[in-house]
Amino acid sequence: MPATVIVGAQWGDEGKGKIVDLLAQGSDLVCRYQGGPNAGHTIVVGGETYKIRQIPSGIVAGKRSAIGAGCVVDPAVLIGELDELAQRGHRTEGLLFVSGNAHLVMPWHVALDGARERRLGRLQIGTTRRGIGPAYADKATRIGIRVQDLLDPKILRQKLELAVAEKNVWLERVYELEPFDVEEIVTAYLGHAERLRPYVADTSLLVDRALRSGERVLFEGAQGTLLDLDHGTYPFVTSSSPIAAGAAVSFGVGPRRIDEVVGVAKAYVTRVGEGPFPSEIEGPDQARVQELGHEFGTVTGRERRCGWLDLVALRFAVRVNGITSLALTKLDVLSDFAALPVCVRYRLEDGTETEDLPAHQSDFHHCRPVFETLAGWGCEIGDSLPRAAQAYVSFVEGALDVPVTLVGTGAARERVLALS
Numbered sequence: 001m002p003a004t005v006i007v008g009a010q011w012g013d014e015g016k017g018k019i020v021d022l023l024a025q026g027s028d029l030v031c032r033y034q035g036g037p038n039a040g041h042t043i044v045v046g047g048e049t050y051k052i053r054q055i056p057s058g059i060v061a062g063k064r065s066a067i068g069a070g071c072v073v074d075p076a077v078l079i080g081e082l083d084e085l086a087q088r089g090h091r092t093e094g095l096l097f098v099s100g101n102a103h104l105v106m107p108w109h110v111a112l113d114g115a116r117e118r119r120l121g122r123l124q125i126g127t128t129r130r131g132i133g134p135a136y137a138d139k140a141t142r143i144g145i146r147v148q149d150l151l152d153p154k155i156l157r158q159k160l161e162l163a164v165a166e167k168n169v170w171l172e173r174v175y176e177l178e179p180f181d182v183e184e185i186v187t188a189y190l191g192h193a194e195r196l197r198p199y200v201a202d203t204s205l206l207v208d209r210a211l212r213s214g215e216r217v218l219f220e221g222a223q224g225t226l227l228d229l230d231h232g233t234y235p236f237v238t239s240s241s242p243i244a245a246g247a248a249v250s251f252g253v254g255p256r257r258i259d260e261v262v263g264v265a266k267a268y269v270t271r272v273g274e275g276p277f278p279s280e281i282e283g284p285d286q287a288r289v290q291e292l293g294h295e296f297g298t299v300t301g302r303e304r305r306c307g308w309l310d311l312v313a314l315r316f317a318v319r320v321n322g323i324t325s326l327a328l329t330k331l332d333v334l335s336d337f338a339a340l341p342v343c344v345r346y347r348l349e350d351g352t353e354t355e356d357l358p359a360h361q362s363d364f365h366h367c368r369p370v371f372e373t374l375a376g377w378g379c380e381i382g383d384s385l386p387r388a389a390q391a392y393v394s395f396v397e398g399a400l401d402v403p404v405t406l407v408g409t410g411a412a413r414e415r416v417l418a419l420s
């Protein structure tokens, strides 16, 4: 289909990079629509591992790639990725387009993110400390610096001077941190501006033209549905809109231009950072899933909390994204287990049970999972699904009324089964 959105259907880290990489092969333009260097896609191609944080992973497949207005961009990180891709033989100029309306993550955003988390102590959100929340906050208060500001040295200097003056007050007086030196910042960012100038583009026009000429456009979200600022498990969320509708907002195209929404979910669930997690595994299987699935953050290296597959949360993801098909990743991680609990309902504090994610945060915070246990398959997954693995997949499809069209069976690019 001409316009497809790939969305994380859980709390991020669903293995979207690999699915994007796969679907990118048949796409003409790959578009990242939200987040910034808090994301981390791991792609394994021909034995080489790529860990990409900002550039759409389609670039590894040599596809035209765009970063939309709804993203935040850390210039230093972006330049680092451009350099690394160049070293590994990938062309980026003429292939990567960055929206002039995207906002910049500045060093004070990073400093403030860490300082706020430290101050929150036990109540911290567990952010990636990459400056994401403070950058989006400045965007919303309309004092942010945008990618297009890099194109005009005079405006850039003006904006940097203003920003440094204000942020230094916060850093010094509120958080007792070292202030930034305005001239050092101006010199560094004028340098970044020169590097990034060739990549700045009108990405709304780019996507519109691509769709009009019949090209296939793939929108990739970072993070996941339950980390959505509006619809996720607030305040334990990120500061942007990972849900599918975010793609239309970020790229400035009408919502009716989107044809398909592919939800990516692990065959179990993981979450990094704080916040409620109903199907979180209790007991030694927690460490076992973590180890078998190598569940450590791509960006922060933090241990990911592991849970059994949660169909209540997935049903919510199907609803808010309009998911038309699902990719179930890392099914192979479950091959070691004789019995597989799947969360089918939540039991609320008053004893009632629900198949739908509670709308009120207190209900969600206190609910308990109701599991049904499915049989494991007890062998490695080869070129086809063992019978019990097929039953596991069918159970998910039946519960959600959405087809599972792709199943991930290993880290390498080719370890994906297409189901008809």
Ligand code: IMP
Binding pocket: 011, 012, 013, 038, 039, 040, 125, 126, 127, 128, 129, 130, 131, 132, 133, 222, 223, 227, 236, 237, 238, 239, 272, 273, 274
């Ligand atoms: P922030 O996006 O750094 O502000 O972090 C807010 C929340 O989103 C925290 O719970 C993070 O752990 C989580 N988060 C942000 N990016 C990712 C990601 O790429 N994968 C999983 N969790 C993420």
